[in-house]
Amino acid sequence: MxxxxxxxxxxxxxxxxxxxxxxxxxxxxxxxxxxxxxxGVCMKYLKNEDDAKDSVQQIFLKVIQELHKYKVxxxxxxxxxxxxxxxxxxxxxxxxKLATSLNENIHSTPDEELDKQVFLQNDKTLEVMExxxxxxxxxxxxxxxxxxxxxxxYQEINxxxxxxxxxxxxxIQNGKRNLRISIERKLGEKTNPGNAR
Numbered sequence: 001m002x003x004x005x006x007x008x009x010x011x012x013x014x015x016x017x018x019x020x021x022x023x024x025x026x027x028x029x030x031x032x033x034x035x036x037x038x039x040g041v042c043m044k045y046l047k048n049e050d051d052a053k054d055s056v057q058q059i060f061l062k063v064i065q066e067l068h069k070y071k072v073x074x075x076x077x078x079x080x081x082x083x084x085x086x087x088x089x090x091x092x093x094x095x096x097k098l099a100t101s102l103n104e105n106i107h108s109t110p111d112e113e114l115d116k117q118v119f120l121q122n123d124k125t126l127e128v129m130e131x132x133x134x135x136x137x138x139x140x141x142x143x144x145x146x147x148x149x150x151x152x153x154y155q156e157i158n159x160x161x162x163x164x165x166x167x168x169x170x171x172i173q174n175g176k177r178n179l180r181i182s183i184e185r186k187l188g189e190k191t192n193p194g195n196a197r
Contacts, residue, residue, distance in 0.1 A: 011075040019071060024064060030075055031060055037076075038083045045087035055090065059083050132182035139163070140175030147172050 006014070006029050018026035031038075038059055042052035059082060072078045133141055142161060146152040152160065157168045 012073070015067075015072060015075055018067065022068065027064055027067060031063065031079075034076065034079055037080065041080060041083040042087055045084070045091060051090075055083075055086060059086050062086065128183055128186045131186060132179050135182055136175050136178055139167070140171045140178065143168055143171035144175035144179060 009017075009029075011030060011033070014026050014030050017023070018030075035056065038056045039052055042055040042059075043049065046052050046055060059079075063079060063082060066072075066082070133145070136144065139161075143157055143163070146157045146160065147154075154165055154168050154172075157163070157172075158165050161168070163171065
């Protein structure tokens, strides 16, 4: 089907045609209309062109599956929400992986080796990690987040925050120590609630 040939047909009419005969080509025309919108939404949230393009393809598949199950009235606002929710879910997954990587970084230095099993057996680790990060002072939290989660170098953190190199190293070192102590304490409390003080 030539999408240009159907330019005069409204979204509602295309949806009606699709619901009447379940021909995916009607959806193809609709999706083509909003490809740039979807790409824009994905770029806004994911900040990466390749990720955004991949996500648009995934959203197309999701839209086709959903429309076979549900009747949608206003396609543009609906497809925008599908795209937004997809991106937020992808970001949450990414944050989970980053937190795991932060957890491993913090606990894998030889002089501070902890029993990793405590962390690996726990679904609560991510929740605990977020709580512990929230307890750091602003400077430590900022530097630890930039260093471990965003993989910035000391130099980049120095340029981004305006802290001296000495301050950056100190905030990361102290933040990491405080984070480890806080995580150990919180996991101890969650594992043995009776011991919580």
